[in-house]
Amino acid sequence: MQKTSSTTKLVIFLVVLGLISYLASLYVDWLWFKSVNFQSVFSTILLNKIGLYVFVFLATALLFAFNLRLTRSHMGPVKEPVYDDEEGRVIYLDDEKTPWKDFLRGKSSRWLYLGISLFAAYLVSSVAVDNWIVVQQYINRVPFGTTDPIFSKDLGFYFFNLTFYKFAYGTLMMALILLFITLGSIYLINASTDLLFGNWRQFSFAKGHLATLLAAIFLLKAWGYKLAAYDILFSPAGIVYGATYSDIFARLLSYRILLLLSIIIAAVILANIFVKKFKWILISLGTWVLVAFLMGSVYPSLIQKLVVQPNEFNKEKPYIENAIKYTRQAYSLDRAENREFNIDYNLDISDPSHQSTIDNIRLWDWQPLRTTYKNLQQLRSYYVFDDVDVDRYTVDGKYRQLMLSVREIDQEELPQQAKTWINQRLMYTHGYGLVVSPVTEVAEEGFPQFFVKDIPPRFSTDLKIKRPEIYFGEKTDNYVIVNTEQKEFDYPAGEKNVYTRYEGKDGIKIKSFARRLLFGWVLKDYKMLLSSDISNESQVLMNRNILERVQKVAPYLSYDGDPYVVINDDGKLYWILDAYTGKMNFYIADESDPIIKTYSRIFPQVYQPLTAMPESLRSHLRYPVDMFSIQAQMYRTFHMTDPSVFYNKEDPWLIPNETVEDKQVKMELYYLVMRLPEEEKPEYILMMPFTPKSRANMVGWMCARMDGDNYGKMLVYNFPKQETIYGPEQIESRINQNTEIAQQLSLWDQRGSRVYRGNLLVIPMGNSVLYVEPLYLQAENNRLPELKRVIAAFENKVVMEPSLDTALLKLFGQDQRVESQRTGVVLTPGELPGATVAELAKSAREYYDRANQLLRDGDWAGYGENIKKLNETISRLEEAVKP
Structure with missing residues (x-):
């Protein structure tokens, strides 16, 4: 008894501990959503999950409780044992009576049945709860305005209705099968072999009860065939993706026959409660299995080989037309404007209309450029260039294509002795700056020409960066604590380091020791409780990886795999998401899209029209x-x-x-x-x-x-x-x-x-x-x-x-x-072998003048390049004038 009591207490303790951990994690999530001004998203998701969970839980629990109550009330009274043997064992006169039967019929059985009901409800609702978005899509659905050619249903039916119906079907089927197995097991224990092989007049209620459930399963299966029939529109087996001749005239027919057969089987099962012809059920089930095999596999194959293949094009033509039309619509290919490109080879490369194209021909691939950036501009081992992005900017009045790479911090690259808790959580909190180079220009020794480089950033154009700190990026996967007594490392400056303090307000404030305890528990970081550097004004920055960050707010969206950084006109860096504060905004590019309109109904405070995006950022939007x-x-x-x-x-x-x-x-x-x-x-x-x-x-x-x-x-x-x-x-x-x-x-x-x-x-x-x-x-x-x-x-x-x-x-x-955009020099035939003395002299003068101008501008790389070319031209000029 003592052992049982201890076990019970341990179980209760573990359950309470798990509940506390879950609620603590949930509260931290709430604080994070609130810190990024998306608490409405958290509330919507949480309330919908709770609502769906409670509804399915109660419905399943009531279904099981009602049926188990019926089962218990029809199992008969518990008989007392006739005598005890010398060893104290209970001896029953009824050979069919066992301790299990006694337990199932006893007074304590109601607690067993209650536990079974609650456990089944837990199983079904736990599976169902993650489909909250399916339910909300169905409730808030927006029609597409286009119907499919087979069933004449709005396309929204297949995005929203059908998904919801399949969810409802799967949930009901799971509940009914669990209930049938549970009741069947109880009746089998109580009635032994008579349930299956005894005459039908014995245990009539049990057989009637199970027959009713089995009939309900087959009626539900009939609905499943109805839903499965719509899947022929997504068939990959034919000449085109979607419904083809054999799908329409074989598979669709098979689903309809199986639907009708399922209803007939349900009727036969119910009828046998009264007519007592068990073999009818067996015959019906056998017929169902046979028809499912023949109609699902054999018949479509015969139709394909005997009807379609001898005259395939004529049979499949309507479905090919459907596939072409609807595929082009689905992928917006029908909106693509077709133009003729009448080729000729009379290209005048000096035509001013081609100059912008020539000035922006990309000579730098991102893979070798990233390696070069790493060697020339990483500057410290703990900095990393994870990716190289390409975008267009107006630089010094010219429309240029540039390559950019953010200098993020990678704490894994800190020296081993520097991987302390203070360094990783409080001090090395962010990356710093980025490098920018034009796609076409090449400096000396074949390296890129930098428009932005070094720490702190140095600029050779009118590009400016006012907030070079990178708190959010593609490599920032860990949480940090800012606004502490420990200064944050900003960037190295010779033998010394420069420090900073986070000025954003978008982290989660510690506020109190209770919150510090909360974060220590959820983040499994007990040092947060002991650190004297953390104050009530300190902030926790979590979910700093930019993709994970937006996926947490809108997990139902698909994101392009190549996020890119933008230098905004205000001098701040954006990932089309703020790289400093982590602010997120979701804009709708196509307001006619019914899917995003549906999500806008579910989350009305999340989405904004594209016109609300600042023009300085909108000019940097790239097609995904x-x-x-x-x-x-x-x-x-x-x-x-x-x-x-x-x-x-x-x-x-x-x-x-x-x-x-x-x-x-x-x-x-x-x-x-x-x-x-x-x-x-x-x-x-x-x-x-x-x-x-x-x-x-x-x-x-x-x-x-x-x-x-x-x-x-x-x-x-x-x-x-x-x-x-x-x-x-x-x-x-x-x-x-x-x-x-x-x-x-x-x-x-x-x-x-x-x-x-x-x-x-x-x-x-x-x-x-x-x-x-x-x-x-x-x-x-x-x-x-x-x-x-x-x-x-x-x-x-x-x-x-x-x-x-x-x-x-x-x-x-x-x-x-x-x-030449790279040097500003007009390249002429003077650079080519066989050029005249006059041409070489003209080129030399141009190199000299340009070098002096670049020297005055402080462009040492351009100056060196022009002096180098000047010397080469002078050497060739000397050769040209030799007697």
Whole structure:
């Protein structure tokens, strides 16, 4: 007895401890949501979870309690034992009577049945509670305004109604099956084998009770077949994704037959309560299994082979048309504007309309650039450049494409002796600043030209940063405590360090010792209780990883996998989310979308129209890479709108391969600043070229626009079918076959250097196409990539030169001139072998004047580059005038 009492107390203690931990964690969550001004989200989620849990719990508990009460009331009285044997054992005269039966019929059984009811309710409600969002989507659903071609239902039915019905079906089925098993076990223990094999007049209530439940299960199963019939719209088995001929005329028919059969089986089971023909039930169940197999597998296969395949196109044509129409609508491919790209090779590279495109051709791939950033600008081991982002800015009055990388802090990289609690929680709380470089410019030794660099930030343009601290980012995965007596490390300054204090108000204030105890419990950090550096004014910054942060507020949304940082006009850094304070705002880009309108009804205080976003941030919005990647993948097939062409797969497109780091890989989407054909000014786009399946030449390219009112619009440019335009793989092959390039690459390899081939860019210009590929050189024992050569190709010509400017000059001949954004020098034929003395003298003068100007501006890198070129030009001039 003493042992039982101790066990009970231990169980109660553990339950109470678990409840306290849960409530403490819940309260900390509430404090966090309140600190970021999304307490309405927390309340909505919590109340909906509680409401759904309580409803399902009570409904399940009442269902079990009612049925168990009926079971108990029809099991008969408990008989007293006739005598005890000498050893004190209870001996029953009834051979069928056992202690289990005695317990099930005794007075204490009501507590057992109550426990069973509550446990079953706990199981069912625990599974159901995570579907609160499904219930809310159903309640707040917004119609799509488009109906499907098979069942003529609004598309919203499949997003909201069907999901809710399947949830309700699954919950009811789980409850009924649990109830049937529970009651069956009790009746079996109480009635032994007579329940199954005795005559039907014995235990008639038990059999009737179980028969009723089994009939209810089959009636519910009939509803399940009704719901499953809608799934043919998502069938992946046919010639297209979705309903096809065999789905409509075989699978849909099978679901309807099985639905009817389930109702018949339920009726037979109920009828047998009165007519006592048990074999009818067995026959019905056997028929159900057989029909399910035949109609689910055999019959659709026969229809496909005997009816569809002999005349497949005519049978499947309506469904191919449906697939084309609705797939294009679903992925917004029907909104893509198709234009013809009438190719010619009369490109005037000196045309001012092309200058913005040339100035923004990306020569830096993010992988080697990140390595270079790490070597040149990491500055301390505990700083890390996790990613390199690309975006467009107006810099010194010019529209430029820039590459940016945030200098985050990684506490794992602190020296081992520095990994103390104070350092990791109070002192090393944030990263600092970022580096910025233009995509085209190259400084001496093949390194990037920095617009922003160093700690504290140094600027060579009109870009300014007023709050360089990075408290929230892609690598900030741990919590920290700010506004403590311990100064926060800000950045290193020679032999000393500079310290700071967090000025934001978005953390969770400690306020009291009770809260400190609470955080210590939830975060499992007892040192919070002992630290004298923490005061009531201190704040806890939690959930600092930017993706985890927004997912905690809106877990039902899908997020692009490449968040990017923005330098705002106010000098602050944003992840389209504040990098300093962690403030979050959710904006609706497409207010006609019924899904986001539904979520707006569920969370009315979360979403804002896109017009509410500050213009300075809206000008940096990028089209999501992940989304455009999916659309490009789908467009490869669904650009074919003719059912016959689609069926015969006459014109499928492919995403081409390219050579990156000597490996064949699929071409990546890339950003460009360019003036689109028929447009008046340059703009920022995300693009992807396409090649046909059977050949390597290009057939077209697709882009997503991002600037101003054109944000989100897609364009597809189709090349003339009678023209052959080189595709990326063909250009890569021509590069490999170029003897001069091959010799140079081989020479570098022999010297122990590793050549890294960058991304090949296909760049439409005017009515022509230019191809550019950077080459990086990296010593085997020193991972510091340097941009050493630029390969450019146009029409039938491929060149490799030290810079983009000289490559373009060599590619397009000596009658054109290229304005260099990198140095501001006008590059002319004077740089080419065979230039006249006058041309060389003119170039020398231009280098000299530009070098002096850059010296006055404090641009030492530009000054050095121009002096270097001046010396080279003077040497060539001396050679030219030798007798």
